[in-house]
Amino acid sequence: MSATHPGAELVQQRRLVTELPGPRSRELSARREAAVCAGVKVALPVFIAAAGGGVLLDVDGNCLIDLGSGIAVTSVGNAAPAVVAAVHAQAEQFTHTCFMVTPYEPYLAVCEELATLTPGGHEKRSALFNSGAEAVENAVKVARHATGRPAVVVFDHAYHGRTNLTMALTAAVMPYKHRFGPFAPEIYRVPLSYPFRDPPGLSGQQAAARALSLIEAQVGAEHLACVVIEPIQGEGGVIVPAPGFLPAIAQWCTEHGVLFVADEVQTGFCRTGDWFACEHEALIPDLVITGKGIAGGLPLAGVTGRAHLMDAVHAGGLGGTYGGNPLACAAALASIASMREHDLAGAARRIEAIAIPLLTALAARCPAVGQVRGRGAMLALELIDPATGAPNPALATQVIRACHRAGVVVLSSGTDANVIRLLPPLVIPPELLTEGLDVLTHAVLTAAAPE
Numbered sequence: 014m015s016a017t018h019p020g021a022e023l024v025q026q027r028r029l030v031t032e033l034p035g036p037r038s039r040e041l042s043a044r045r046e047a048a049v050c051a052g053v054k055v056a057l058p059v060f061i062a063a064a065g066g067g068v069l070l071d072v073d074g075n076c077l078i079d080l081g082s083g084i085a086v087t088s089v090g091n092a093a094p095a096v097v098a099a100v101h102a103q104a105e106q107f108t109h110t111c112f113m114v115t116p117y118e119p120y121l122a123v124c125e126e127l128a129t130l131t132p133g134g135h136e137k138r139s140a141l142f143n144s145g146a147e148a149v150e151n152a153v154k155v156a157r158h159a160t161g162r163p164a165v166v167v168f169d170h171a172y173h174g175r176t177n178l179t180m181a182l183t184a185a186v187m188p189y190k191h192r193f194g195p196f197a198p199e200i201y202r203v204p205l206s207y208p209f210r211d212p213p214g215l216s217g218q219q220a221a222a223r224a225l226s227l228i229e230a231q232v233g234a235e236h237l238a239c240v241v242i243e244p245i246q247g248e249g250g251v252i253v254p255a256p257g258f259l260p261a262i263a264q265w266c267t268e269h270g271v272l273f274v275a276d277e278v279q280t281g282f283c284r285t286g287d288w289f290a291c292e293h294e295a296l297i298p299d300l301v302i303t304g305k306g307i308a309g310g311l312p313l314a315g316v317t318g319r320a321h322l323m324d325a326v327h328a329g330g331l332g333g334t335y336g337g338n339p340l341a342c343a344a345a346l347a348s349i350a351s352m353r354e355h356d357l358a359g360a361a362r363r364i365e366a367i368a369i370p371l372l373t374a375l376a377a378r379c380p381a382v383g384q385v386r387g388r389g390a391m392l393a394l395e396l397i398d399p400a401t402g403a404p405n406p407a408l409a410t411q412v413i414r415a416c417h418r419a420g421v422v423v424l425s426s427g428t429d430a431n432v433i434r435l436l437p438p439l440v441i442p443p444e445l446l447t448e449g450l451d452v453l454t455h456a457v458l459t460a461a462a463p464e
């Protein structure tokens with residue numbers, strides 16, 4: 014294989030020159046098993062050498078179609094030239110000072126962008142962190158401090174991270190919580206609006222009333238600091254609540270002095286066809302949590318909220334050594350500029366316009382596809398046993414494996430691991446997207462075909 018300049022000029026084509034994983038990947042997997050602990054699981058043991066646009070080039074010279082973006086991170090493209098240049102330029106100036114010791118402008122500029130881009134024209138403040146989980150933890154710290162109340166409400170199927178507090182906020186025991194307790198107290202879980210699984214005809218308002226009556230009966234608004242919710246759940250299975258559900262929850266929060274906290278770590282930064290998924294129903298959260306797609310692959314996350322809430326915390330109460338690292342901030346600024354310049358929210362809507370008809374046609378041919386759902390470039394197929402409607406994780410695993418063998422990276426999700434999730438880079442060439450979806454279609458039809 015010729016020496017490829019990483020990420021640059023990658024031909025936007027699926028190309029398999031070995032079986033997957035190839036011999037070089039298999040060698041590296043053996044080293045991985047001897048050096049990396051087993052708890053860090055790998056979905057597709059194909060080691061990557063370079064990536065860009067909609068493709069991942071592996072160490073054996075195979076070129077895979079990327080429909081995962083490293084879990085909704087490389088929305089602007091992998092090794093996007095503008096991001097690489099910004100990080101390079103910043104690295105030549107300085108790599109770290111710690112913003113809490115001696116500050117620097119890129120951190121401010123990211124917070125200014127967050128104030129401009131997140132929903133609502135009110136005065137806002139932000140703080141930056143390294144990971145989504147860390148940002149979620151800090152949002153809860155702010156909410157508790159600002160309200161003086163302890164309790165936090167989260168939802169069925171929620172995913173908020175892997176730290177102790179965020180494990181408690183996360184719903185699924187496997188793989189996230191199993192034998193990792195005890196968990197943080199004062200976390201209460203209520204039912205989401207899950208149209209595919211709810212009683213037929215349950216409206217968003219009715220689903221909200223179901224959750225709110227439980228909150229009132231079992232928590233009490235006067236004890237509740239915040240409701241933390243993903244506007245579209247990611248790991249939980251790309252669950253889009255029925256229209257009216259989120260506004261009803263948000264309105265109740267406002268009426269009761271409870272903070273409405275939107276975890277937009279996965280949905281944010283153009284993924285769902287708007288800058289933020291909350292915009293779809295004109296929601297204005299008190300706090301917005303960002304991460305993943307914000308910085309084109311560098312680790313950065315943020316909490317942005319109403320100035321009087323964010324500023325309630327005493328000086329020194331929030332922070333961290335690396336939070337808002339200058340390289341990550343430079344990457345975020347370049348990523349945001351690129352989203353603006355190339356209208357990547359529009360690109361996400363175009364991805365939906367290509368994918369939904371193809372996936373809907375597949376569902377019409379294949380009763381094991383229980384539902385096609387999602388918004389923008391956050392899409393999914395929920396696979397079921399057509400006879401019973403029960404979740405079908407075995408089929409999902411089979412389909413995902415077939416896609417992987419064919420060189421198309423798709424992701425698993427759902428509490429029952431029966432939801433195939435698509436999170437392509439927003440810059441994926443349309444032909445590549447279509448080809449990836451054709452491979453997925455073929456994989457579903459083959460795996461679901463009766464013997």
Ligand SMILES: *Cc1c(COP(=O)(O)O)cnc(C)c1O
Nearest residue numbers: 144145146172173174247278279
């Ligand atoms: C990924 C994710 C997190 C956690 O982010 P990390 O950067 O992995 O810590 C939190 N919330 C949501 C909705 C996520 O998708």
